[in-house]
Amino acid sequence: MLTPEILEYYERGGETVRLSSGVGRLEFLRTWDILTRILPPPPAVIVDVGGATGVYAGPLAHAGYQVTVVDPVPAHISSAAELPGVAAVLGDVRSLPQGDGTADVVLLMGPLYHLPDPAERALAWREAVRVARAGGLVAGATITRHAPLLDVVARGLFGDREVQAVTLDDLAHGRHVSPPGRPLFTTAYFHAPGEPAREASAAGLTGVRTLAVEGPVWPMADRVADLLDDPVTSAEFLSVLRGLEAEPSLLGASSHLLTFGKS
Ligand SMILES: C[S@@+](CC[C@H](N)C(=O)[O-])C[C@H]1O[C@@H](n2cnc3c(N)ncnc32)[C@H](O)[C@@H]1O
16 A cells, blocks of 8 residues: 555645635646546546545546546545545555456546556556456656756756755656655655656557647746636647647657557
8 A cells, every 4th residue: 555655645635625716726737637548438437546545536527437446545535425426445456456358547646657667557557458458548747857957947946956956866866765854745756758658558558659738838827827728829839839748859848748648
């Protein structure tokens, strides 16, 4: 199950609100934009692994999908289970409770960046492939290797020696361990841009593609929030980001990538 520091991080309740404002809102809108283009039409069975409080599961259920959230944080499961049409079970991506070939779609939007051990990430992808039916969709979110540097510079934290040391360590090998009490993400792994596709293909997925979720604009958080506040500008802005989502030279500048393929 989860290591104590990851559990403690999520027990603070941040996932309830994280995607509702600023750059989190951009992450949600862009992820939703991609999902609506790659998911099969409803009704289809979706297992949302690492689905937290159901921030995607709720709208997916509303759109007519049969959604089950699997998450190892009990408070997440309690919140997700309250959403209309959403089932929620406690569980870990490394040993999913679902049977073989029982889902049309398996989403891994969270677990992959909390597994620093490559063997455990490989297991996570394989579990998703096992649960997906033949020809089903598996989609995994990852955080990019350079996101921590952009994040600490944008937040004015690079001058903090301890934060800087952690950030340089992140850049060197992607494995992230935060000293207790610092304003940084919990234990994580930050993928190099080509890595998620290699992991997905190694697990047996075919037709694998990787798209940038936020693109390179996310460090300008206040400007992004302003753009999303205006409905016309927001639509134009999201359209530009859609046009850039597959641009190879920009993948590494996005905070999140979404990698998907067919089982
Ligand atoms: C940052 S949240 C992402 C929530 C949501 N899916 C999203 O994309 O915004 C990461 C989620 O992954 C879950 N998670 C972490 N390790 C996991 C594991 N080994 N198996 C399943 N879920 C895990 C956490 O509990 C948390 O809900």
